[in-house]
Amino acid sequence: MTIQFTRGLMLAKTEATFNTAEALDAAVDAFEVINPDFAPEITTQRRAVVANDISPFENLVTRKVGGMTFSLEVKNNGNTGGTVAPRIGRLLKACGFSEQQVNSAAECVYRTVAGQSNTGDLNFYGDSTTYTGGVYLKIKATITSGGASGAATASFEAPAEATRTVGGLNAMSMTDTDDVLLTDGAEITLHDNDGNAIVTLTPDFQSNDPETGDVFWVHVRPIGYLYQPTTDNIESVTIDMQYPDDSGVSIRHRLIGARGTVTVNAAVGEFPTFDFEFTGTYVDQVDEATLTGTFEDQDPAQVEYAALALAQRFGEKETAICASTWSIDMANDIAIRDCINESNATEGAFLTAREPVITYDPESILAAQEPIWSYLENGTSVEWWVRHGTIDGNIVLFHAPNHQITNIAYADRNNIRIFEIDGALSRLNGNDELQILFT
Numbered sequence: 276m277t278i279q280f281t282r283g284l285m286l287a288k289t290e291a292t293f294n295t296a297e298a299l300d301a302a303v304d305a306f307e308v309i310n311p312d313f314a315p316e317i318t319t320q321r322r323a324v325v326a327n328d329i330s331p332f333e334n335l336v337t338r339k340v341g342g343m344t345f346s347l348e349v350k351n352n353g354n355t356g357g358t359v360a361p362r363i364g365r366l367l368k369a370c371g372f373s374e375q376q377v378n379s380a381a382e383c384v385y386r387t388v389a390g391q392s393n394t395g396d397l398n399f400y401g402d403s404t405t406y407t408g409g410v411y412l413k414i415k416a417t418i419t420s421g422g423a424s425g426a427a428t429a430s431f432e433a434p435a436e437a438t439r440t441v442g443g444l445n446a447m448s449m450t451d452t453d454d455v456l457l458t459d460g461a462e463i464t465l466h467d468n469d470g471n472a473i474v475t476l477t478p479d480f481q482s483n484d485p486e487t488g489d490v491f492w493v494h495v496r497p498i499g500y501l502y503q504p505t506t507d508n509i510e511s512v513t514i515d516m517q518y519p520d521d522s523g524v525s526i527r528h529r530l531i532g533a534r535g536t537v538t539v540n541a542a543v544g545e546f547p548t549f550d551f552e553f554t555g556t557y558v559d560q561v562d563e564a565t566l567t568g569t570f571e572d573q574d575p576a577q578v579e580y581a582a583l584a585l586a587q588r589f590g591e592k593e594t595a596i597c598a599s600t601w602s603i604d605m606a607n608d609i610a611i612r613d614c615i616n617e618s619n620a621t622e623g624a625f626l627t628a629r630e631p632v633i634t635y636d637p638e639s640i641l642a643a644q645e646p647i648w649s650y651l652e653n654g655t656s657v658e659w660w661v662r663h664g665t666i667d668g669n670i671v672l673f674h675a676p677n678h679q680i681t682n683i684a685y686a687d688r689n690n691i692r693i694f695e696i697d698g699a700l701s702r703l704n705g706n707d708e709l710q711i712l713f714t
Contacts, residue, residue, distance in 0.1 A: 294532030305568025390490035396481035499714030532623020
């Protein structure tokens with residue numbers, strides 16, 4: 276019988292009980308996988324006893340730790356209402372992410388950041404209308420007349436860089452938004468250049484009324500499924516890999532109690548990937564009937580309309596940057612749990628630390644366009660966005676709200692001088708250094 280290298284199937288399911296194998300169903304647990312590889316660490320030791328000759332004793336197998344690597348395409352599941360979680364979510368959760376369904380106006384309008392020189396306070400929230408625009412928005416509200424509720428007014432604008440909303444998605448250059456009256460609890464509707472209603476914001480006055488010139492940055496995200504790093508209650512998965520022969524039988528390798536790390540890689544004109552590396556409890560190989568998987572029916576998109584952009588956290592603008600590649604590496608530290616009470620003296624894998632980093636290679640630009648060298652020289656925190664896909668139901672958004680550039684090198688791309696940028700992702704309040712949103 277022949278086992279072909281280009282055939283395979285992977286199944287994965289969240290464990291109800293850590294390190295206890297789940298019953299996997301090819302109809303709902305299968306993944307379209309790239310380069311599935313079973314790579315365990317099997318330790319052997321030679322006995323150290325002495326004998327009356329110098330011939331070695333046999334090696335004995337002592338410890339077995341399971342490992343798997345594989346890649347999945349960056350894509351959503353085709354659900355346009357944000358009501359069905361993408362199947363990949365169970366793998367992201369086992370890589371230290373939490374899962375949240377964003378399906379209310381309050382979850383869409385998720386943060387208000389006050390300008391550093393403000394003297395008054397104001398918050399905005401979502402009340403009754405969800406946002407479905409397919410991109411992150413950072414809306415600037417400038418107080419044009421200070422005062423209490425029912426007296427204060429504000430103007431609203433979105434970043435001038437419309438390139439973050441190309442590909443059939445509305446640009447958020449606000450119209451008819453100058454000197455809008457602000458009343459506590461009264462919803463405000465903002466529009467695009469064509470007059471289409473895009474998002475609604477509701478003022479929430481605080482103890483200090485806003486004053487003329489105060490600036491507030493309102494962060495808005497679309498409906499969908501959101502994944503952010505977490506620290507507690509990190510889930511584990513059972514993973515099966517099948518390598519079929521041509522008779523309907525497969526080699527099956529399994530991990531239980533598996534947790535891992537993930538890197539996202541994207542290059543111009545290609546299909547980007549989530550590249551996973553999982554560690555877990557080793558399970559002996561068996562032969563079993565080859566399964567037929569049912570997959571999420573969605574094709575990937577090539578890397579285009581990525582809308583890669585930078586913005587100072589309290590800056591006046593957002594700048595689109597022209598790159599050919601980008602990557603995010605969560606750099607999770609995965610440790611096997613030592614336990615002499617268990618088989619192989621191990622009990623699954625644990626995520627003990629993470630040091631997420633990003634890289635990207637934009638064309639070099641002048642400081643007047645975006646002071647990138649200054650960001651490195653001064654340790655300035657900047658926001659970083661990128662989008663993959665433009666069709667509702669097949670968009671994945673990435674947002675790093677607190678990114679610091681750690682290195683810049685010059686390089687040549689088609690006789691164009693570029694920056695090769697390394698960056699670190701840091702916390703704002705904790706468990707928030709990266710957002711991945713499927714919408």
